[in-house]
Amino acid sequence: MSRILIIAEHDGTRLNPSTAKCVTCARDLGGEIDIAVFAEDPAALAAQAAELDGVAKVLTAVQQGSGHLLAAVLAPQIAAAAGDYGYVLGPATTFGKDLMPRVAALLGVAQVSDVMAVTGPHSFKRPIYAGSAIVTVTAPADMTVVATVRIASYQAVGTGGAAAVEALNVSCDTPEHTRYVGLEASAGDRPDLQSAPRVVSGGRALGSAENFELIYKLADRLGAGVGASRAAVDAGFVPNDMQVGQTGKIIAPELYFAIGISGAIQHLTGIKDAGTIVAINKDADAPIFEVADIGLVGDLFQVVPELEQALAES
């Protein structure tokens, strides 16, 4: 049985739910699962990782500097540790997408992007063409498999485990050619778009940042996260990290509202795994209705306040 190394994603204090989803994918491969935590102060994060079901060991590596993880700094450390493993997995989030190809290239191997299913020891299904097709790819059997896991395809493993925590000892030069400057996080205490069970998204039809308040109000009423189409982001109604789709976030909430969104393929690929899709659009022929579980043809400027009001009263 081959050993599997998962690279933990975190914000310095909390483990990102993507890590627990990678563990689920790793379990389909079968083998001993270790999680590597690279952080300025890894102890608390390692404790969170150690609780995940099915994890054998948590390896910690203290990082110098601001504690922000740069691919150019992490990749050589991961490549040095990878020798003991048959698989190195990371999440297909911006963190993993930035990092894992750099690791693969240092190891001289191909990388599998966006694993949505494991079909054999080295075979995986993955989406291409904005999810318009699924292809099966097989990595060379005699080499370490480096892959990113499409987190919308997996549920998080439970907690209750008690894996051992050890220090990871690798020695390699860390480059100084890349420096972290800062992060402008969009302020927000709404549920995280990528893990929220309910998401309300607005599109170009909202017309302005002010009008987007309608979407926020409905979302708050539902306890939902908020997303947007690319058109709404490009127009400056909302920040970029709210974009859902091929080039934004791929999400799988139980309930998704697409409001004033036409349903372009690049948007739909981000919500394929949603439980129930509700579409509100004034155009009965909008493509979003071809995939919506519940569709309502109407003017969002009437329907949304009315819906919010009705929910408030019920």
Add this chain to the structure above:
Amino acid sequence: MKILVCVKRVVDYNVRIQLRPDGSGVITDGVKMSINPFDEIALEEALRIKESGQADEVVAVSIGAVEAQQQLRTALAMGADRAILVQSGDDAQPLTAARILQRIVEREQPGLVILGKQAIDDDNSQTGQMLAALWGRPQATFASELKLDGETARVTREIDAGMETIEVDLPAVITTDLRLNEPRFVKLPDIMKAKRKPLDTLTLEELEVESGNHLEVGQYEPPAKRERGVMVEDVPALISALNQRGLL
């Protein structure tokens, strides 16, 4: 400074792709092909840097079949100074593309290499990062803002948590996100002028590119289809439909 821009020929983003009936791939015969949209953004950024006086040459590179000359001609019409086609029969996977680009980088010695953050056909999002690793240089992926300052570049990146800014020493690899810029339209006289710009063709043998460690590509299949659901008349009906499903 010289800027290298990668230009991949892909099925146009407006095309609804069709699979071959035997599942061996995607039908591309008679289908509109274009420059990968992220690569157009990469080229636009390179041209703006040159126009601001911070670069003196923009070289467009494509890896693929001879037909990719069309996309390189478009790149020349947009304003690239010259183009290089690396001819390869198969669709080069990211590791191979990165190895090829490394060879081009050795020959051309650019200060910046700008690629798209992903090719919209394979959606891999790997090539830039792999090139940066092989070259041993910085990477700034998913860029939505790029500022050059002598020997360094300050790049704002679109990441899941918001906008991250990093600083990298040159030479460096940049990959573009959608909001970096809006590419210019090509004007007719520029298409005529582009015909006289140099377009060189190289082979994998000439470049002595290492091959191997590819993924074996198997069956293509359609995605699970979502069925069209119910239409409701008004808000009360919507709420009861949600209630019926136990969603409220």
